[in-house]
Amino acid sequence: MSNTPRKLPDAAIRLGVVVIVIVTAVVVVVSLLPASIKDRKLQRAAAIEREQAHELQYAGAVVCADCHEAEVNLKKDGYHRNVSCETCHGAAKGHTENPVDIKPPAPRDRQFCPTCHAYNQSRPKGFPQINPVTHNPVKPCITCHRPHDPKPPTVPGECTACHAGIERTKSVSPHALLECTTCHVTPEQHKVTPRTVKPTKPSAREFCAQCHGKDSKVDGPPKIDVATHGEKYLCWQCHYPHMPEVSRE
Numbered sequence: 001m002s003n004t005p006r007k008l009p010d011a012a013i014r015l016g017v018v019v020i021v022i023v024t025a026v027v028v029v030v031s032l033l034p035a036s037i038k039d040r041k042l043q044r045a046a047a048i049e050r051e052q053a054h055e056l057q058y059a060g061a062v063v064c065a066d067c068h069e070a071e072v073n074l075k076k077d078g079y080h081r082n083v084s085c086e087t088c089h090g091a092a093k094g095h096t097e098n099p100v101d102i103k104p105p106a107p108r109d110r111q112f113c114p115t116c117h118a119y120n121q122s123r124p125k126g127f128p129q130i131n132p133v134t135h136n137p138v139k140p141c142i143t144c145h146r147p148h149d150p151k152p153p154t155v156p157g158e159c160t161a162c163h164a165g166i167e168r169t170k171s172v173s174p175h176a177l178l179e180c181t182t183c184h185v186t187p188e189q190h191k192v193t194p195r196t197v198k199p200t201k202p203s204a205r206e207f208c209a210q211c212h213g214k215d216s217k218v219d220g221p222p223k224i225d226v227a228t229h230g231e232k233y234l235c236w237q238c239h240y241p242h243m244p245e246v247s248r249e
Contacts, residue, residue, distance in 0.1 A: 072085075118131070175244060
């Protein structure tokens with residue numbers, strides 16, 4: 001048996017050389033980098049210095065109360081209580097330093113409010129939404145709504161004010177001609193505080209059976225044996241009520 005040591009393959013030697021070259025290059029590059037890039041403390045200090053050099057533009061909502069106490073008190077209990085003054089009026093630091101000559105903007109046309117209140121199906125249910133084209137056309141929003149306490153002069157008369165997505169689905173379903181209040185009992189307070197006061201949902205199978213039970217006297221709707229169909233589940237747990245052909249299975 002030969003004692004001659006085995007020679008490394010050429011490919012392994014080349015790979016080793018490449019690794020050594022790469023490691024050496026990294027070490028050299030890192031050593032040449034300035035301390036401001038490698039040292040986290042220097043980076044933090046430089047970032048703080050850079051940001052502090054920016055000219056301040058926003059005053060902060062707390063400052064507004066110094067001169068506009070009535071508006072701030074009105075807003076703090078209203079629907080806009082979590083909206084900063086500068087969200088609607090823009091950066092106001094210059095105004096706080098020179099209130100006579102520098103006036104913050106006050107949106108008074110129909111273009112600004114729809115930024116938040118134009119209908120968008122992704123917004124949470126109960127968030128006030130309107131179609132800017134059909135909702136009191138031409139009139140500025142502030143004609144009817146006080147911006148610091150934007151309660152409507154009258155509560156919404158139709159469910160579509162907040163549930164336009166559901167209404168569009170229902171409008172092409174067999175339930176299109178049913179009023180929402182046919183199935184839902186809606187307290188008046190729901191129109192004012194929709195997230196805390198909710199309408200009811202049918203809580204018994206017998207409710208849908210009024211139209212869909214095999215003994216129902218209502219002509220037209222599909223009929224089922226409520227005693228056996230769907231076992232113990234409520235009808236809307238399997239059928240989407242605003243488009244009842246669509247099963248939740």
